[in-house]
Amino acid sequence: MNNFSTEIYKALSQGLNIDQIICNELQDQINYLLKTELTAFLDYDKHDVRGYNSGNSRNGFYTRDLETKYGTIKVEVPRNRNGEFNQQTIQPYARRTDDLETAILHLYSKGVTTAEIADLIEKMYGHAYSPATISNITMAVEEHVQAFHSRKLNERYTVVYGDATMINVRRDSVSKEALHILIGITPEGTKEVLDYRLYPQESSENYKEMLEDIKQRGTLEILLFVTDGLSGLANACLDVYPKAKHQACWVHIQRSVSRNVCAKDKKEVLDDLKPVYRAKDEVEAQNHLETFKDKYKSRYPKVIKSLTDNQSLFSFYEFPEAIRSSLYTTNLIEGMNKQLKRNTKRKEQFPNEDSLDRFVCDYMMDYNRRFSTRIHKGFEVVQAEINEMFDK
Structure with missing residues (x-):
């Protein structure tokens, strides 16, 4: 049994909330995938001699917060010195998971207002989205409505x-x-x-x-x-x-x-x-x-x-x-x-x-x-x- 499984088992046996454990594991795995992506892009492992004097070595990372259904995770997006690396693990400029975005779109399409959604998301997920942020997410629904009323028959x-x-x-x-x-x-x-x-x-x-x-x-x-x-x-x-x-x-x-x-x-x-x-x-x-x-x-x-x-x-x-x-x-x-x-x-x-x-x-x-x-x-x-x- 690996460490993650052990922690889950322990939390369940004690009746504890497992969201934070899953959140931590999710953060570790996403960051691991990002590092793996950069390695594949550069075609050499960290500290590999092939990277010496290549002119395109690793160049640290920048952090982003990503909201998930289990909590906020810190994503460390790696960079290369030439700035050519474009990761595919998470969408560019994304600040939330698709799961949450899909939930927001679904609620909005059912007639729930942006203010109601913002309040609901905060209660469900523990972090706040302003009605203005929700409105930006839900613009796709408005476009669907307009398209329905104007579509070719x-x-x-x-x-x-x-x-x-x-x-x-x-x-x-x-x-x-x-x-x-x-x-x-x-x-x-x-x-x-x-x-x-x-x-x-x-x-x-x-x-x-x-x-x-x-x-x-x-x-x-x-x-x-x-x-x-x-x-x-x-x-x-x-x-x-x-x-x-x-x-x-x-x-x-x-x-x-x-x-x-x-x-x-x-x-x-x-x-x-x-x-x-x-x-x-x-x-x-x-x-x-x-x-x-x-x-x-x-x-x-x-x-x-x-x-x-x-x-x-x-x-x-x-x-x-x-x-x-x-x-x-x-x-x-x-x-x-x-x-x-x-x-x-x-x-x-x-x-x-x-x-x-x-x-x-x-x-x-x-x-x-x-x-x-x-x-x-x-x-x-x-x-x-x-x-x-x-x-x-």
């Missing part, structure tokens, strides 16, 4: 889903604000978050602004939009992409119908509505809708009027049957929003918009990574048909 998307979820954000006081999200499915069937933005309230104008931006970033053609019944949203989508179709979410339509019928009639009414959006084609769907209207027009005229006025009931029937189940609701994006909401609840509230932006960007980039190679259900068999729809 695909030219074509078969379908784009739009939805918003409410999240607590602190400005002067804590309030719920609307995080607007757009998710697209490519003709090949892969999903990605196109963009997200925070606004005080959900509105069709906000979505229109986002759509104009994704158009500038390269998306020229979209076949179908699927959204809830937000006022003006269908028109906003078609203003930016006039060749697209719009599909109203049938889950939201059902909820609206449910709110406007008596409790004793809800099950019957909703059961009678199901054949409308489960028909084999649009003709059959229209027939079921007429049957529904005839049955309930005198009892629930408001419900019938809302269905009659809605011009986006059956757009999904224009698409191949294999993918229709994904096109008549916003379930795809709402499922993602629910998971995002669960994650944000751990945070309770975000201290500012930038903090939320970092957190959401980290989540969205992970979502895009996970689904970048997965083909959404049904799309693997309809690519030819989808491409024909674009080419019409």
Whole structure:
């Protein structure tokens, strides 16, 4: 058993903290590696006669402090007389280990502020980083966020889903604000978050602004939009992409119908509505809708009027049957929003918009990574048909 192992064993048996022992060993080993590096560079050992009068002998060292998860170590970086030696053991100008830097970046991407990180690092590691120092480390995260919002997008998307979820954000006081999200499915069937933005309230104008931006970033053609019944949203989508179709979410339509019928009639009414959006084609769907209207027009005229006025009931029937189940609701994006909401609840509230932006960007980039190679259900068999729809 070597001396290091003996000390570790002794400390553990006595219930002592082993961090300082590991720290000392780490310091010794890093300094040993640095000396070994210089020996390899000079091609002769210390005191070797080959170094005499070579004009390029050892020339002492300079010290640097390096922060590690076990404590601060003194690094002795050796020099040669000609100043040509560049060590590779630790990064030039580094003052901390990658382990700690990675932890800081991870915390920052999760929405933790620089002041909170500085305080946490001091408690965990026993040495202080100022918020300004943390800010310098975390600039890489800000660059990732900016890159996400400005990245080039695909030219074509078969379908784009739009939805918003409410999240607590602190400005002067804590309030719920609307995080607007757009998710697209490519003709090949892969999903990605196109963009997200925070606004005080959900509105069709906000979505229109986002759509104009994704158009500038390269998306020229979209076949179908699927959204809830937000006022003006269908028109906003078609203003930016006039060749697209719009599909109203049938889950939201059902909820609206449910709110406007008596409790004793809800099950019957909703059961009678199901054949409308489960028909084999649009003709059959229209027939079921007429049957529904005839049955309930005198009892629930408001419900019938809302269905009659809605011009986006059956757009999904224009698409191949294999993918229709994904096109008549916003379930795809709402499922993602629910998971995002669960994650944000751990945070309770975000201290500012930038903090939320970092957190959401980290989540969205992970979502895009996970689904970048997965083909959404049904799309693997309809690519030819989808491409024909674009080419019409």
